[in-house]
Amino acid sequence: MRISALAEATGVSVATLKYYLREGLLHPGAVRSRTQADYDETHVERVRLVRALGDVGGLDLATIRRVLATIAEPDVERVGILGAAQRSLLGEAFVEIDDAPGELDPDSPSRARRFAAARGWRIDPRDPVLDDLDAAWDACDAAGIGVDEARMSAYADATETVAEVDVASVPREPAAAVRQVVLGTVLVDPVLAALRRLAHQHVAVSRETPPS
Amino acid sequence: MRISALAEATGVSVATLKYYLREGLLHPGAVRSRTQADYDETHVERVRLVRALGDVGGLDLATIRRVLATIAEPDVERVGILGAAQRSLLGEAFVEIDDAPGELDPDSPSRARRFAAARGWRIDPRDPVLDDLDAAWDACDAAGIGVDEARMSAYADATETVAEVDVASVPREPAAAVRQVVLGTVLVDPVLAALRRLAHQHVAVSRETPPS
Known part of the structure; x- marks a missing residue:
């Protein structure tokens, strides 16, 4: 055409x-x-x-370009599927992790790292997403909406369920797996955000006027 | 100073x-x-x-201005707390809902409306977030990552848990409630996005090498 x-x-x-x-x-x-x-x-x-x-997905052009390049030629051998996905999404912030991951420090100055350690999450302490979580948590504090450890744990329980579903949907073949992980990470976030707002409506209405 | x-x-x-x-x-x-x-x-x-x-939160200046105005003078009497929150976040797309909400149509041409109806969610069918969900779901299809009804249901289960936690944290006093709902809706999304990525790492690592 x-x-x-x-x-x-x-x-x-x-x-x-x-x-x-x-x-x-x-x-x-x-x-x-x-x-x-x-x-x-x-x-x-x-x-x-x-x-x-x-x-x-709200990605800028530079990130879209990296995502497309990753899908076209996934460098799975070297960094693994999640590594390839993370690198294409995080770009500059991606930490090249060649050696074995360390352990999360339960006394880390980073609240996200202490939280993840207390949960027993097996995550590389250098993962830059832990810094994102610190920033997002701090922003909640700055806005005066208290997200304490109990509430964060409830959120983590829910996202663990989501992650189980996500990971179960990843195909075995490496190139298809990278595609699924990269695109699914970006494109399912807006699905979850919309579902959360709809669930707010439903939960609030159901509390006010329980179904008869 | x-x-x-x-x-x-x-x-x-x-x-x-x-x-x-x-x-x-x-x-x-x-x-x-x-x-x-x-x-x-x-x-x-x-x-x-x-x-x-x-x-x-990733909001643009116009939306930040609306959010701040809503927090300063919440119009709770007229539209209720969720209405005030939604209006400040959705702006132009906000539908003024004065009459009683209709029922979701299980045969709606909108997949999001059919899905919400099948779940028994009590949501106004005019809610523009339903259109957001349709768009986000279509984008997953366009990208070739299959989100079928079963996967969407699992996501909805998880977000309902999140919404229960969110709604339980809303204070009784109307002005404080609007503040909590508006800011919590925007600022907890990045917390959940970071948690989801961390949970991906944890779940993937745990599947490869189960804890001994």
Whole structure:
């Protein structure tokens, strides 16, 4: 199909498609003439994926580019599936972990590390997501919404259930597994955020007026 | 304190503080002279809150302004606590719901509405978050990560647990309740996202090498 048909099939303007081509987010079409190229279903799929990661997943272009590169050529041998996924999502913040992970320190100055250690979570103490958790927890404190250890434990129980479902859905084949882990990490967050808001409505209404 | 001391106390530059003052995100200090104003602890708290909502919560300035306005003067009488919270977060997309909510249609063309109806969730069918869930679910499909009804149900079970914890933490006094609901909705999402990624690590490691 011509680029105009690709635009129609995806609902993305020709100008934006040309931008994706220039930025390498979309692979070139088959050259038909000096000014025309031919696009196929793989292009339709790729454009939909870029839109999903940007519009729904909220990723910026640099991260989308890293995610697409990881899916295309997962470096599974070296860093494992979660490592490949984490690297494509965290970018600069990714810590290259070649040696065996250390142990979480139950007396760490980091509240997230103490919490994870107390739960018995087996996580590399250098994992930068632990710093994200510290920042997010501090932001709750700064806003005056108390998230104490008990409430954090309840949240951790719920997310452990979610993680079990996530991990169970990962296919065995390494390239497909990386794809599932990377895309699932980004795209299921908005699903969970929407479900949480809907559950708020349901729980609040049910408390006020129990079903008869 | 002078504006320079406020900058030091919050780690936010004087230029940014002046911008917050101009944009009405920060209330004016007490006037001391034609060129000087005096700031206090309420300003420190407010700056920390604006940073938390923007940097961690990912809200844009227009939404932060609405959130702050809602907390300052919650219109609880008219729309209820969840209504006030939702309106400040959703802005334009907020549907003014004055009449009694309808029932979810189990044959709705919207997959999110069919799903919520099948779960027995008591949610107004006009709630725009249902459209968010449709969009997020479609994005998973577009990316080729299959989230079927069973997986969505497992996610919904987990978020219902989270919502129970959230709702239980809401204080009785209406203004404090609005504050807790609005800020908790925004600021706990990043906590849950970080916990989910950490739980992925833990679950994956535990499957590979069960604890001895």
